[in-house]
Amino acid sequence: MKCFVVRDLLPNHIEGLNSKETCAEIEQHLKTCRECRAVYEKMRTPLPIDEKPEYETVEFAKTFKKIKAKIYKGRMQAAFITLILLICLILFAQLYRISVPYDSSIMKVEPYQAAAVRSRDGSCYWESLDNLDFETAKLVLSGDYKVFNQVQFAHREKKYSLDIEAYGRTIRRGGEAVKVIYFCYTKTLWNHLFPHGEQNYYSYSRPAIVYGPDCPIEDYQPRPCEIYYLQAENIEKLYKLSDEEFDAQREQAIFVWGGEI
Numbered sequence: 001m002k003c004f005v006v007r008d009l010l011p012n013h014i015e016g017l018n019s020k021e022t023c024a025e026i027e028q029h030l031k032t033c034r035e036c037r038a039v040y041e042k043m044r045t046p047l048p049i050d051e052k053p054e055y056e057t058v059e060f061a062k063t064f065k066k067i068k069a070k071i072y073k074g075r076m077q078a079a080f081i082t083l084i085l086l087i088c089l090i091l092f093a094q095l096y097r098i099s100v101p102y103d104s105s106i107m108k109v110e111p112y113q114a115a116a117v118r119s120r121d122g123s124c125y126w127e128s129l130d131n132l133d134f135e136t137a138k139l140v141l142s143g144d145y146k147v148f149n150q151v152q153f154a155h156r157e158k159k160y161s162l163d164i165e166a167y168g169r170t171i172r173r174g175g176e177a178v179k180v181i182y183f184c185y186t187k188t189l190w191n192h193l194f195p196h197g198e199q200n201y202y203s204y205s206r207p208a209i210v211y212g213p214d215c216p217i218e219d220y221q222p223r224p225c226e227i228y229y230l231q232a233e234n235i236e237k238l239y240k241l242s243d244e245e246f247d248a249q250r251e252q253a254i255f256v257w258g259g260e261i
Helices: 003-015 020-032 034-044 054-095 134-141 189-193 207-211 235-240 243-252
Strands: 097-099 107-118 124-128 147-158 163-173 176-188 199-205 224-229 254-260
Touching (some): 020 034, 107 134, 147 254, 163 235, 176 189, 176 235, 224 243
Parallel strands (some): 176 224
Antiparallel strands (some): 163 176, 224 254
């Protein structure tokens, strides 16, 4: 068998694709032909795996390290932004107040009597007759301190869930002076979402709403008073309304209490 024929058949011979007779002839030829045997040995030798140069390996490690650092930095920034947003949401929920619908079963306006007590510096404050000490009670009985009717706003609700907003004004209606007071209970969005605590009784006395910031003058005379529940945020903004607009708010409010104080 000629050398060129053997060399053409060597790939099939290595793969075992030739017939037995052909394989025998090739083996016999390889024993006697050094050149064909060298070609055969070279064909049988596995090709070496290309190894990347060392500088490419170092560059890849640096690139991978940079990518890893960017991913870590991005995660830290995302975590920080998430934390800031969470804090802002919590603060908003704890500060933002929403009005509460009127519920006559837990919201009351209760009349009581209080004395206009003067301190040593001449300032005046209100003291319920139920809380007078002995010396103050004596002055009340002697007529030194005048007693006036008062009202307090009371509610029975879960702890720390409600606060009160109120605003009052004396207006002229049909030639008569009438004290009109609007009030509303509010609670924070946080307490609305996460109510807590036991049901408790709370009362709020607001004499300044009824009489103004100072104690009544000596010749003060009781006058008709009407108290309404007006479900609205920022009750204090009612001061911007005219007397007619202020009185017209009764149409969308709920009458709660009326009397002379």
